[in-house]
Amino acid sequence: MAADLTVNGVPSPLSAKVVGSFAYLTIRDRLPTILTKVIDTIHRTKNTFFEEYGEEGIQAEKQTISLLSKLRNEVQTDKPLLALTDDLQDTETWNQYMQRHQGLQGDQGSVSWFKSAWLYVECYMYRRIQEAVWLNPPIRDFDVFNEGKTQSFFESQQAVMALCTHLEEINKSMEQLSRSQLLDNFNTLLLVSLWGNKCDLSISAGQENSQKTSPLDSLSSLQPFILVDDSNMVWSTLISAQRPGQSGVRVDIVLDNAGFELVSDLVLADFLVSSGLAREIHFHGKSFPWFVSDVTVKDFHWTIQQTMAANHKWMSKSGFQWKSYMKEGVWSYHDHPFWTQPHEFCDMAADASDLYTRLQGADLVLFKGDLNYRKLTGDRYWDYTVSFDTALRGFGPAPLCSLRTLKANIQVGLQPGQGEKLTSQDPDWMTNGKYAVIQFHSPKSEQ
Ligand SMILES: O=P(O)(O)OC[C@H]1O[C@](O)(CO)[C@@H](O)[C@@H]1O
Numbered sequence: 001m002a003a004d005l006t007v008n009g010v011p012s013p014l015s016a017k018v019v020g021s022f023a024y025l026t027i028r029d030r031l032p033t034i035l036t037k038v039i040d041t042i043h044r045t046k047n048t049f050f051e052e053y054g055e056e057g058i059q060a061e062k063q064t065i066s067l068l069s070k071l072r073n074e075v076q077t078d079k080p081l082l083a084l085t086d087d088l089q090d091t092e093t094w095n096q097y098m099q100r101h102q103g104l105q106g107d108q109g110s111v112s113w114f115k116s117a118w119l120y121v122e123c124y125m126y127r128r129i130q131e132a133v134w135l136n137p138p139i140r141d142f143d144v145f146n147e148g149k150t151q152s153f154f155e156s157q158q159a160v161m162a163l164c165t166h167l168e169e170i171n172k173s174m175e176q177l178s179r180s181q182l183l184d185n186f187n188t189l190l191l192v193s194l195w196g197n198k199c200d201l202s203i204s205a206g207q208e209n210s211q212k213t214s215p216l217d218s219l220s221s222l223q224p225f226i227l228v229d230d231s232n233m234v235w236s237t238l239i240s241a242q243r244p245g246q247s248g249v250r251v252d253i254v255l256d257n258a259g260f261e262l263v264s265d266l267v268l269a270d271f272l273v274s275s276g277l278a279r280e281i282h283f284h285g286k287s288f289p290w291f292v293s294d295v296t297v298k299d300f301h302w303t304i305q306q307t308m309a310a311n312h313k314w315m316s317k318s319g320f321q322w323k324s325y326m327k328e329g330v331w332s333y334h335d336h337p338f339w340t341q342p343h344e345f346c347d348m349a350a351d352a353s354d355l356y357t358r359l360q361g362a363d364l365v366l367f368k369g370d371l372n373y374r375k376l377t378g379d380r381y382w383d384y385t386v387s388f389d390t391a392l393r394g395f396g397p398a399p400l401c402s403l404r405t406l407k408a409n410i411q412v413g414l415q416p417g418q419g420e421k422l423t424s425q426d427p428d429w430m431t432n433g434k435y436a437v438i439q440f441h442s443p444k445s446e447q
Contacts, residue, residue, distance in 0.1 A: 010393070011381040013117035014409060022409050022431045023118035027075065031125055034292060035072040038129060038144045039065050045142070053138040060136035067132035071125070080110035081124055086131045090337040093351075094127060097342065119379040123342035130288045145289045149299055152259035153306065155212065160263050161312045162214035163192065167267050168314040171274050182275060183235060189268045190231055190438070191219050194403040196264030197256060197369050198433050211260035222436075227422075228388075228413050230401065230440035234364065237399045237442065238277050241363040248272075248279035249363035252398075254339070255285050256369030258299040263307070265368060266322055273330055280330060282362065287335040291371055300333050334358070344378035346393035359397035367400060370407040373437075376400075377410055384419030386412045388439045396443035405436045413439055 006012070016027040042064055049057030074082075083095045101111045101120065113121050134140055143149075153160075170177075170185050177185070192215045241249040251272055253265055265283075272278035285295040304326070308319030325331040338352035349356045359365055367376060377391040388402075391412040409430045411419065422429040429435055 010378075013119060014379050014381065015116060015118050016114040016121075024114070026118070026122065027113050031075050031122070032072050035068055035075070035125075035129075039068050039072075041144055041147060042068070042139075042142075049139055056138050060138040064132050064136045064139060067135065068129065071128050071132065075113050075125065078112050078114045080112050081116070081121065084127065084131055086134045088130070088134060090127075090341060093337065093341060094124075117342075117379070119344070119374055120342040123340070126288075126290050127340065143289045143296065143298065145292050149258040149293050150302075152293065153263075153303065156260035156263070157310075159211040159214055159260055160307070161310075161315050162216060163263065163267050164307075164312070164315040164318040166216055167270060167318060170271060174274060177275075182277075185271065186235060186238075186275075186277070187231055188216070188219065189264075189271050190234065190403070191222075192216065193261075193264040193268045193366075193368070194226075194436050194438060195219070195222060195405070196261035197403065197405045197436070215260075215264070225435045226438065227406075227411070227418065227435055228437040228439050231438050233440040233442070234401050234438070237364050237440075238272075241399075242277075246279065248276050250280040250282065250361060251278045252282040252284060252359060252362040252365045254365065254367045254372055255283055255295045255300075256372065257293040258295045258303065259293060261368070262295050262299065262303050266303070266307075267318070269331065270318065270321060270325070273325065280332075281325075282358075283331065283333045284339060285333060285335050286340050287337060288340060290340050294371075297333060297335060343375070344393075345375045346378065346395045348395060348397075356397050362398045365398050365400040367402045368404075370404050373402050373404040373439075374408055374410060376402055377412055379408070379410055382410065382412045384411055384414040385416055388413040388441050392441055396441060399440070399442040399444070401438060401440045403436075403438055405433045406430050407433050411437070413437070 014021070014023045016024040018024060042061055046058065046061045049061050051057075053060065073079075081098060083098060084091045097120075098111060101116065111120070129144060133142055133144065167189075195215055195218075196211070198211075238249060238251075243249075251269070253269060255262065255265060269278075269281045269283070273281065283300065285297060285300055287296070289296060304319055304322045306319070308316055308323060310316045310319065322331065326333070336352065336355045336358075338348060338355050341351075343351055348359075367373070376395065377388075378393065380391070382391050406429065411430060422435075426432070426434070
Protein backbone atom coordinates (compact mmCIF):
# COMPACT_ATOMS: atom_id res chain seq x y z
CA MET A 1 0.00 0.00 0.00
CA ALA A 2 1.23 3.54 -0.73
CA ALA A 3 2.09 4.21 2.92
CA ASP A 4 2.45 7.87 3.64
CA LEU A 5 3.75 9.92 6.57
CA THR A 6 2.87 8.74 10.03
CA VAL A 7 2.46 11.00 13.06
CA ASN A 8 2.91 9.24 16.43
CA GLY A 9 2.45 5.91 14.70
CA VAL A 10 -0.81 6.96 13.05
CA PRO A 11 -0.64 7.00 9.25
CA SER A 12 -2.02 9.91 7.26
CA PRO A 13 -5.50 9.76 5.73
CA LEU A 14 -6.17 8.58 2.19
CA SER A 15 -6.25 11.53 -0.17
CA ALA A 16 -6.76 12.37 -3.83
CA LYS A 17 -3.32 13.94 -3.78
CA VAL A 18 -2.01 10.47 -4.66
CA VAL A 19 -2.56 10.76 -8.42
CA GLY A 20 -4.16 7.65 -9.91
CA SER A 21 -5.36 6.34 -6.52
CA PHE A 22 -8.98 5.31 -6.03
CA ALA A 23 -9.51 8.47 -3.96
CA TYR A 24 -8.13 10.54 -6.83
CA LEU A 25 -10.35 8.82 -9.40
CA THR A 26 -13.37 9.28 -7.13
CA ILE A 27 -12.85 13.02 -6.88
CA ARG A 28 -11.90 13.40 -10.53
CA ASP A 29 -14.59 11.22 -12.08
CA ARG A 30 -17.22 9.80 -9.75
CA LEU A 31 -18.18 12.87 -7.71
CA PRO A 32 -18.72 15.11 -10.77
CA THR A 33 -20.80 12.31 -12.34
CA ILE A 34 -22.94 12.06 -9.21
CA LEU A 35 -23.43 15.84 -9.20
CA THR A 36 -24.42 15.81 -12.87
CA LYS A 37 -27.04 13.15 -12.14
CA VAL A 38 -28.40 15.15 -9.22
CA ILE A 39 -28.69 18.23 -11.44
CA ASP A 40 -30.46 16.17 -14.08
CA THR A 41 -32.89 14.73 -11.49
CA ILE A 42 -33.79 18.19 -10.22
CA HIS A 43 -34.27 19.45 -13.76
CA ARG A 44 -36.52 16.51 -14.67
CA THR A 45 -38.65 17.20 -11.58
CA LYS A 46 -39.26 20.81 -12.67
CA ASN A 47 -42.90 20.22 -13.68
CA THR A 48 -43.72 18.62 -10.33
CA PHE A 49 -42.13 21.57 -8.52
CA PHE A 50 -44.24 23.89 -10.67
CA GLU A 51 -47.44 21.95 -9.97
CA GLU A 52 -46.77 22.00 -6.23
CA TYR A 53 -45.27 25.46 -5.70
CA GLY A 54 -45.96 27.45 -8.88
CA GLU A 55 -43.37 29.99 -9.99
CA GLU A 56 -41.50 29.65 -6.64
CA GLY A 57 -40.95 25.99 -7.42
CA ILE A 58 -39.38 26.92 -10.76
CA GLN A 59 -37.15 29.51 -9.11
CA ALA A 60 -36.08 26.93 -6.50
CA GLU A 61 -35.23 24.46 -9.25
CA LYS A 62 -33.09 27.05 -11.07
CA GLN A 63 -31.28 28.24 -7.97
CA THR A 64 -30.55 24.75 -6.70
CA ILE A 65 -29.13 23.76 -10.09
CA SER A 66 -26.99 26.87 -10.14
CA LEU A 67 -25.57 26.10 -6.67
CA LEU A 68 -24.86 22.51 -7.66
CA SER A 69 -23.20 23.49 -10.94
CA LYS A 70 -20.98 25.86 -8.98
CA LEU A 71 -20.14 23.03 -6.57
CA ARG A 72 -19.23 20.73 -9.47
CA ASN A 73 -16.92 23.41 -10.80
CA GLU A 74 -15.29 23.79 -7.37
CA VAL A 75 -14.60 20.04 -7.28
CA GLN A 76 -13.21 19.93 -10.81
CA THR A 77 -10.92 22.92 -10.33
CA ASP A 78 -9.76 21.90 -6.83
CA LYS A 79 -11.09 25.03 -5.14
CA PRO A 80 -10.82 25.46 -1.36
CA LEU A 81 -13.76 24.10 0.63
CA LEU A 82 -16.16 26.86 1.67
CA ALA A 83 -17.90 27.39 5.00
CA LEU A 84 -21.55 26.33 5.01
CA THR A 85 -24.08 29.14 4.94
CA ASP A 86 -27.34 27.41 5.86
CA ASP A 87 -28.97 27.11 9.25
CA LEU A 88 -29.19 23.37 9.74
CA GLN A 89 -28.48 21.92 13.17
CA ASP A 90 -24.98 20.75 12.18
CA THR A 91 -23.76 23.84 10.27
CA GLU A 92 -21.66 25.15 13.12
CA THR A 93 -20.03 21.75 13.70
CA TRP A 94 -19.11 21.45 10.04
CA ASN A 95 -17.60 24.92 9.98
CA GLN A 96 -15.62 24.26 13.16
CA TYR A 97 -14.36 21.02 11.66
CA MET A 98 -13.12 22.97 8.66
CA GLN A 99 -11.24 25.38 10.90
CA ARG A 100 -9.67 22.46 12.72
CA HIS A 101 -8.48 21.03 9.39
CA GLN A 102 -7.25 24.35 8.12
CA GLY A 103 -5.09 24.48 11.22
CA LEU A 104 -3.73 21.02 10.39
CA GLN A 105 -2.86 21.97 6.82
CA GLY A 106 -0.21 24.36 8.18
CA ASP A 107 1.68 26.10 5.42
CA GLN A 108 -0.15 24.18 2.72
CA GLY A 109 -3.11 26.55 3.06
CA SER A 110 -6.79 25.76 2.84
CA VAL A 111 -8.64 22.47 2.62
CA SER A 112 -9.27 21.50 -0.99
CA TRP A 113 -10.76 18.59 -2.94
CA PHE A 114 -7.59 17.03 -4.31
CA LYS A 115 -5.22 17.92 -1.47
CA SER A 116 -7.10 17.09 1.70
CA ALA A 117 -8.44 13.95 3.37
CA TRP A 118 -10.66 12.02 0.96
CA LEU A 119 -13.10 11.00 3.71
CA TYR A 120 -13.61 14.62 4.68
CA VAL A 121 -14.11 16.08 1.21
CA GLU A 122 -16.34 13.25 0.02
CA CYS A 123 -18.63 13.68 3.05
CA TYR A 124 -18.55 17.44 2.52
CA MET A 125 -19.90 17.05 -1.02
CA TYR A 126 -23.07 15.36 0.27
CA ARG A 127 -23.47 18.06 2.90
CA ARG A 128 -23.16 20.76 0.20
CA ILE A 129 -25.88 19.03 -1.85
CA GLN A 130 -28.06 19.22 1.23
CA GLU A 131 -27.20 22.90 1.63
CA ALA A 132 -28.15 23.64 -1.99
CA VAL A 133 -31.56 22.05 -1.54
CA TRP A 134 -32.14 23.49 1.93
CA LEU A 135 -31.40 27.04 0.77
CA ASN A 136 -34.42 26.74 -1.54
CA PRO A 137 -37.34 26.28 0.84
CA PRO A 138 -40.04 25.02 -1.54
CA ILE A 139 -37.96 21.94 -2.35
CA ARG A 140 -36.24 21.54 1.03
CA ASP A 141 -37.51 18.05 1.63
CA PHE A 142 -36.76 16.78 -1.84
CA ASP A 143 -34.54 13.68 -1.76
CA VAL A 144 -32.32 13.98 -4.83
CA PHE A 145 -31.44 10.28 -4.58
CA ASN A 146 -34.92 8.93 -3.99
CA GLU A 147 -35.48 7.75 -7.57
CA GLY A 148 -32.42 5.46 -7.58
CA LYS A 149 -33.18 4.04 -4.13
CA THR A 150 -36.77 3.25 -5.11
CA GLN A 151 -35.70 1.66 -8.37
CA SER A 152 -33.09 -0.47 -6.64
CA PHE A 153 -35.72 -1.76 -4.18
CA PHE A 154 -38.12 -2.76 -6.96
CA GLU A 155 -35.40 -4.34 -9.07
CA SER A 156 -34.49 -6.57 -6.12
CA GLN A 157 -38.03 -7.93 -5.68
CA GLN A 158 -37.22 -11.55 -6.57
CA ALA A 159 -34.35 -11.60 -4.10
CA VAL A 160 -36.49 -9.98 -1.41
CA MET A 161 -39.25 -12.56 -1.93
CA ALA A 162 -36.75 -15.43 -1.72
CA LEU A 163 -35.33 -13.99 1.48
CA CYS A 164 -38.70 -13.43 3.14
CA THR A 165 -39.74 -16.98 2.18
CA HIS A 166 -36.55 -18.26 3.80
CA LEU A 167 -37.30 -16.23 6.92
CA GLU A 168 -40.80 -17.69 7.09
CA GLU A 169 -39.36 -21.22 6.91
CA ILE A 170 -36.98 -20.49 9.77
CA ASN A 171 -39.70 -18.88 11.87
CA LYS A 172 -42.03 -21.84 11.32
CA SER A 173 -39.50 -24.28 12.71
CA MET A 174 -37.95 -21.95 15.30
CA GLU A 175 -39.31 -23.85 18.31
CA GLN A 176 -37.68 -27.10 17.19
CA LEU A 177 -34.28 -25.69 16.27
CA SER A 178 -31.25 -27.06 18.09
CA ARG A 179 -28.51 -24.64 19.18
CA SER A 180 -26.39 -25.61 16.19
CA GLN A 181 -29.28 -25.13 13.75
CA LEU A 182 -29.90 -21.73 15.29
CA LEU A 183 -26.24 -20.91 14.74
CA ASP A 184 -26.43 -22.08 11.09
CA ASN A 185 -29.41 -19.83 10.45
CA PHE A 186 -27.71 -16.93 12.19
CA ASN A 187 -24.60 -17.38 10.05
CA THR A 188 -26.65 -17.53 6.86
CA LEU A 189 -28.54 -14.32 7.57
CA LEU A 190 -25.38 -12.55 8.72
CA LEU A 191 -23.80 -13.46 5.37
CA VAL A 192 -26.83 -12.24 3.42
CA SER A 193 -26.62 -8.93 5.26
CA LEU A 194 -22.86 -8.79 4.57
CA TRP A 195 -23.21 -9.39 0.83
CA GLY A 196 -26.22 -7.08 0.71
CA ASN A 197 -23.58 -4.37 1.01
CA LYS A 198 -22.54 -5.02 -2.58
CA CYS A 199 -25.68 -3.15 -3.63
CA ASP A 200 -24.75 0.48 -3.18
CA LEU A 201 -25.27 3.26 -5.62
CA SER A 202 -22.38 5.51 -4.70
CA ILE A 203 -19.67 3.14 -5.93
CA SER A 204 -21.52 2.81 -9.24
CA ALA A 205 -22.04 6.60 -9.39
CA GLY A 206 -25.79 6.05 -9.34
CA GLN A 207 -25.87 3.31 -12.02
CA GLU A 208 -28.38 0.57 -11.34
CA ASN A 209 -26.90 -1.79 -8.70
CA SER A 210 -29.49 -4.15 -7.29
CA GLN A 211 -29.70 -7.79 -6.17
CA LYS A 212 -31.33 -9.72 -9.01
CA THR A 213 -31.07 -13.32 -7.84
CA SER A 214 -31.61 -15.08 -4.54
CA PRO A 215 -28.62 -14.23 -2.36
CA LEU A 216 -28.99 -17.54 -0.52
CA ASP A 217 -27.89 -19.56 -3.54
CA SER A 218 -24.50 -17.89 -3.86
CA LEU A 219 -23.35 -17.83 -0.23
CA SER A 220 -21.07 -20.85 -0.39
CA SER A 221 -19.39 -19.73 -3.62
CA LEU A 222 -18.73 -16.34 -2.01
CA GLN A 223 -17.10 -17.81 1.09
CA PRO A 224 -13.51 -17.67 -0.32
CA PHE A 225 -13.92 -13.93 -0.81
CA ILE A 226 -14.34 -13.27 2.90
CA LEU A 227 -10.89 -12.13 3.96
CA VAL A 228 -11.51 -11.98 7.70
CA ASP A 229 -14.34 -13.92 9.28
CA ASP A 230 -14.95 -13.21 12.97
CA SER A 231 -18.57 -14.38 12.86
CA ASN A 232 -17.89 -16.92 15.64
CA MET A 233 -17.02 -14.03 17.97
CA VAL A 234 -20.21 -12.21 17.07
CA TRP A 235 -22.16 -15.35 17.94
CA SER A 236 -20.36 -15.92 21.25
CA THR A 237 -20.91 -12.27 22.18
CA LEU A 238 -24.64 -12.69 21.59
CA ILE A 239 -24.74 -15.88 23.61
CA SER A 240 -22.60 -14.73 26.52
CA ALA A 241 -24.56 -11.47 26.84
CA GLN A 242 -27.82 -13.35 27.53
CA ARG A 243 -29.00 -12.78 31.12
CA PRO A 244 -31.14 -15.16 33.15
CA GLY A 245 -34.70 -13.89 33.40
CA GLN A 246 -34.27 -11.51 30.49
CA SER A 247 -35.23 -12.54 26.99
CA GLY A 248 -32.44 -11.45 24.71
CA VAL A 249 -29.99 -8.60 24.38
CA ARG A 250 -29.91 -5.24 22.62
CA VAL A 251 -28.37 -5.13 19.17
CA ASP A 252 -27.74 -1.85 17.34
CA ILE A 253 -27.40 -1.80 13.56
CA VAL A 254 -25.72 1.22 12.00
CA LEU A 255 -27.38 1.04 8.61
CA ASP A 256 -25.85 1.70 5.23
CA ASN A 257 -27.78 1.39 1.96
CA ALA A 258 -31.49 1.36 1.21
CA GLY A 259 -32.85 -1.18 -1.30
CA PHE A 260 -31.85 -4.82 -0.98
CA GLU A 261 -29.22 -4.17 1.70
CA LEU A 262 -31.78 -2.64 4.06
CA VAL A 263 -34.12 -5.60 3.54
CA SER A 264 -31.26 -7.98 4.35
CA ASP A 265 -30.65 -6.04 7.59
CA LEU A 266 -34.33 -6.11 8.52
CA VAL A 267 -34.46 -9.87 7.93
CA LEU A 268 -31.44 -10.38 10.17
CA ALA A 269 -33.02 -8.16 12.82
CA ASP A 270 -36.28 -10.11 12.56
CA PHE A 271 -34.43 -13.38 13.09
CA LEU A 272 -32.55 -12.01 16.11
CA VAL A 273 -35.83 -11.07 17.75
CA SER A 274 -37.93 -14.09 16.76
CA SER A 275 -35.20 -16.46 17.92
CA GLY A 276 -35.11 -14.73 21.31
CA LEU A 277 -31.43 -13.81 20.87
CA ALA A 278 -32.32 -10.11 20.93
CA ARG A 279 -35.10 -8.33 22.73
CA GLU A 280 -34.47 -4.93 21.17
CA ILE A 281 -32.99 -3.67 17.92
CA HIS A 282 -31.93 -0.05 17.49
CA PHE A 283 -31.43 1.01 13.87
CA HIS A 284 -29.29 4.05 13.13
CA GLY A 285 -29.79 5.93 9.87
CA LYS A 286 -28.91 9.23 8.19
CA SER A 287 -30.68 12.53 8.77
CA PHE A 288 -30.43 13.61 5.13
CA PRO A 289 -29.73 11.96 1.74
CA TRP A 290 -26.17 10.65 1.91
CA PHE A 291 -23.69 8.77 -0.31
CA VAL A 292 -26.46 8.25 -2.89
CA SER A 293 -28.18 5.22 -1.42
CA ASP A 294 -27.91 5.50 2.37
CA VAL A 295 -31.02 4.96 4.47
CA THR A 296 -32.95 7.96 5.77
CA VAL A 297 -35.97 7.76 8.07
CA LYS A 298 -38.25 8.08 5.04
CA ASP A 299 -36.53 5.20 3.24
CA PHE A 300 -36.79 3.09 6.38
CA HIS A 301 -40.56 3.48 6.77
CA TRP A 302 -41.16 3.37 3.02
CA THR A 303 -39.36 0.02 2.79
CA ILE A 304 -41.48 -1.49 5.56
CA GLN A 305 -44.61 -0.08 3.93
CA GLN A 306 -43.69 -1.49 0.49
CA THR A 307 -42.88 -4.87 2.00
CA MET A 308 -46.29 -4.94 3.66
CA ALA A 309 -47.99 -3.98 0.40
CA ALA A 310 -46.22 -6.66 -1.68
CA ASN A 311 -48.29 -9.13 -3.60
CA HIS A 312 -46.39 -12.03 -2.06
CA LYS A 313 -47.62 -13.81 1.04
CA TRP A 314 -44.36 -14.12 2.98
CA MET A 315 -42.99 -10.77 1.94
CA SER A 316 -46.11 -9.00 3.03
CA LYS A 317 -46.23 -11.04 6.27
CA SER A 318 -42.67 -9.94 7.04
CA GLY A 319 -43.62 -6.31 6.40
CA PHE A 320 -46.53 -6.53 8.86
CA GLN A 321 -44.28 -8.16 11.44
CA TRP A 322 -41.71 -5.35 11.06
CA LYS A 323 -44.40 -2.72 11.38
CA SER A 324 -45.57 -4.25 14.63
CA TYR A 325 -42.00 -4.51 15.97
CA MET A 326 -41.76 -0.76 15.38
CA LYS A 327 -45.10 -0.09 17.00
CA GLU A 328 -44.26 -2.14 20.07
CA GLY A 329 -40.86 -0.50 20.43
CA VAL A 330 -39.01 -3.81 19.94
CA TRP A 331 -37.42 -2.07 16.96
CA SER A 332 -36.63 1.61 16.93
CA TYR A 333 -35.08 3.99 14.42
CA HIS A 334 -32.62 6.69 15.48
CA ASP A 335 -30.67 9.33 13.66
CA HIS A 336 -27.92 11.61 14.86
CA PRO A 337 -26.03 14.39 13.04
CA PHE A 338 -22.74 12.61 13.74
CA TRP A 339 -23.51 9.93 11.14
CA THR A 340 -23.55 12.63 8.43
CA GLN A 341 -20.36 14.32 9.55
CA PRO A 342 -16.85 13.54 8.34
CA HIS A 343 -15.33 12.49 11.68
CA GLU A 344 -13.50 9.26 12.23
CA PHE A 345 -15.30 7.26 14.90
CA CYS A 346 -12.44 7.55 17.40
CA ASP A 347 -13.62 11.18 17.74
CA MET A 348 -17.15 10.17 18.69
CA ALA A 349 -16.63 10.06 22.46
CA ALA A 350 -15.40 13.68 22.41
CA ASP A 351 -17.46 15.14 19.56
CA ALA A 352 -20.78 13.30 19.98
CA SER A 353 -20.70 12.04 23.55
CA ASP A 354 -24.49 11.54 23.64
CA LEU A 355 -24.30 9.13 20.72
CA TYR A 356 -21.32 7.33 22.24
CA THR A 357 -23.24 6.92 25.50
CA ARG A 358 -26.26 5.62 23.60
CA LEU A 359 -24.15 2.99 21.81
CA GLN A 360 -22.69 1.94 25.16
CA GLY A 361 -26.14 0.63 26.02
CA ALA A 362 -25.91 -2.00 23.27
CA ASP A 363 -24.63 -5.55 23.76
CA LEU A 364 -23.49 -5.62 20.14
CA VAL A 365 -23.21 -2.95 17.43
CA LEU A 366 -23.17 -4.00 13.78
CA PHE A 367 -21.63 -1.42 11.44
CA LYS A 368 -22.78 -1.94 7.87
CA GLY A 369 -20.77 -1.06 4.82
CA ASP A 370 -17.66 0.51 3.49
CA LEU A 371 -18.07 4.09 4.61
CA ASN A 372 -18.57 2.97 8.22
CA TYR A 373 -15.38 0.89 7.89
CA ARG A 374 -13.50 3.92 6.61
CA LYS A 375 -14.71 5.90 9.61
CA LEU A 376 -13.97 3.08 12.05
CA THR A 377 -10.37 2.91 10.85
CA GLY A 378 -9.98 6.63 10.13
CA ASP A 379 -9.57 5.94 6.36
CA ARG A 380 -5.81 5.86 6.77
CA TYR A 381 -2.84 4.24 5.09
CA TRP A 382 -2.60 1.46 7.68
CA ASP A 383 -0.51 -1.59 6.87
CA TYR A 384 -2.69 -4.58 6.07
CA THR A 385 -1.42 -6.49 9.11
CA VAL A 386 -2.18 -3.79 11.67
CA SER A 387 -4.88 -5.14 13.98
CA PHE A 388 -8.47 -3.90 13.78
CA ASP A 389 -8.19 -2.97 17.48
CA THR A 390 -5.21 -0.70 16.76
CA ALA A 391 -6.90 0.97 13.79
CA LEU A 392 -9.99 1.73 15.92
CA ARG A 393 -7.77 3.98 18.06
CA GLY A 394 -9.78 3.57 21.24
CA PHE A 395 -13.24 3.53 19.69
CA GLY A 396 -15.24 0.82 21.40
CA PRO A 397 -18.51 1.84 23.03
CA ALA A 398 -19.61 -1.84 23.00
CA PRO A 399 -18.61 -5.08 21.28
CA LEU A 400 -18.79 -4.23 17.60
CA CYS A 401 -18.58 -5.85 14.22
CA SER A 402 -18.04 -4.40 10.77
CA LEU A 403 -19.89 -6.14 7.91
CA ARG A 404 -18.29 -4.64 4.85
CA THR A 405 -17.59 -5.33 1.20
CA LEU A 406 -14.36 -3.61 0.17
CA LYS A 407 -14.76 -0.40 -1.86
CA ALA A 408 -11.84 1.76 -0.70
CA ASN A 409 -8.07 1.36 -0.32
CA ILE A 410 -8.12 0.53 3.32
CA GLN A 411 -7.91 -2.88 4.96
CA VAL A 412 -6.49 -3.96 8.29
CA GLY A 413 -6.31 -7.21 10.25
CA LEU A 414 -4.96 -9.39 7.43
CA GLN A 415 -2.43 -12.22 7.79
CA PRO A 416 1.19 -11.45 6.80
CA GLY A 417 1.46 -11.72 3.01
CA GLN A 418 -2.32 -11.94 2.46
CA GLY A 419 -2.68 -8.41 1.07
CA GLU A 420 0.35 -8.79 -1.21
CA LYS A 421 -0.97 -12.11 -2.54
CA LEU A 422 -4.35 -10.55 -3.29
CA THR A 423 -2.67 -7.64 -5.08
CA SER A 424 -0.81 -10.03 -7.34
CA GLN A 425 -3.96 -12.07 -8.09
CA ASP A 426 -6.51 -9.28 -8.41
CA PRO A 427 -4.98 -5.78 -8.45
CA ASP A 428 -8.36 -4.10 -7.77
CA TRP A 429 -9.29 -6.32 -4.81
CA MET A 430 -9.67 -3.37 -2.43
CA THR A 431 -12.17 -1.47 -4.52
CA ASN A 432 -14.09 -3.85 -6.77
CA GLY A 433 -16.62 -4.92 -4.12
CA LYS A 434 -15.83 -8.63 -4.67
CA TYR A 435 -14.24 -9.15 -1.25
CA ALA A 436 -15.66 -8.73 2.23
CA VAL A 437 -14.81 -8.80 5.92
CA ILE A 438 -16.66 -9.64 9.12
CA GLN A 439 -14.38 -7.94 11.60
CA PHE A 440 -15.06 -7.95 15.32
CA HIS A 441 -13.75 -5.96 18.26
CA SER A 442 -14.63 -6.18 21.92
CA PRO A 443 -13.60 -3.45 24.36
CA LYS A 444 -13.39 -6.22 27.00
CA SER A 445 -10.52 -7.95 25.26
CA GLU A 446 -8.43 -4.81 25.82
CA GLN A 447 -8.84 -4.78 29.59
O1 LIG B 1 -22.31 2.08 0.75
P1 LIG B 1 -20.95 1.83 1.28
O2 LIG B 1 -20.64 0.39 1.43
O3 LIG B 1 -20.68 2.60 2.53
O4 LIG B 1 -19.96 2.31 0.19
C1 LIG B 1 -19.82 3.62 -0.14
C2 LIG B 1 -18.47 3.71 -0.70
O5 LIG B 1 -18.54 4.10 -2.00
C3 LIG B 1 -17.63 5.09 -2.24
O6 LIG B 1 -18.33 6.28 -2.37
C4 LIG B 1 -16.83 4.88 -3.40
O7 LIG B 1 -16.07 6.01 -3.53
C5 LIG B 1 -16.74 5.11 -1.03
O8 LIG B 1 -16.34 6.35 -0.80
C6 LIG B 1 -17.62 4.65 0.02
O9 LIG B 1 -16.86 4.16 1.03
